Amino acid sequence: MGVAQACAGGGLFVLGLALLGLVMAGPALAVDIIAHRDVSQAVLSVASARAIFGMRHVKWPDGTPIKVFVLADQHPTHGSLCKERLNLFPYQLRQSWDRLVYSGIAQAPGEVSSEEEMLSRVASTPGAIGYVRKAKTHDQVKILRIE
């Protein structure tokens, strides 16, 4: 095999690896926003979702208190929620919560330790909202559409 052939082969190999990487990375991680089954809304605007997860919007249109549950800032699903659904970075949400809490004008969200706990807390708390990586149709929660 000549040097030129070896180089071409090497180039193709690298290209192949890159393509394989792309295929394996797949599409962006999807995250579903979930709510308690009695929540009347089925669709949320991005602005409303930001206001709710930003703790500035505290009741549903029917007057039920909104109870927000979040995962830890470092949790990958929390990162997906912020970046894919709210168009924010987790640190921006954290800064906003800290500012509101320490200036006394809002409360912090409830923090859960796992997606399983998220599902069970949202399913059992009236007015609750949260998110999971992939909600299954048989989960005891409602999936909210974001538009």
Next chain:
Amino acid sequence: MIRSRFSASSRWCLPLLCWALSATSATAQELGDGLQLHGFLSQAVVRSSDNNVGGDSASKVAWDMREMGVNMSWRPNPDWLVSGQALARWAGDADDGDLRLDYGFIDYTFLTYGDDRAGLRCAWARSRTLSASITLPAT
């Protein structure tokens, strides 16, 4: 729920400051029934070249500025929020660590329209004045 945060920033700056550091730690506790407790502790570490700030910082590392706060809030229902913060601060001759009310708020939302809201907030602030303000659409 317990959370802690650690950050460092140079909060006290002088033009000729060699270095200044403030470490802050904040935690939160959910007490149930709409009651939340939060707190923070902030410690400044200052070393400067010429001028003293936060202690004898021109000749040694000064640890004399610190701040400690406890913050409570209670939301009995979505339209009411009662919140307040107690603060102890140490900063040279100006503050000697006496506990004082940093602020106290009673906030009532009388109108919610979509993502906007209007309300009335009564406030006790550090200057010991009582004030009332109307909060207008805030999204």
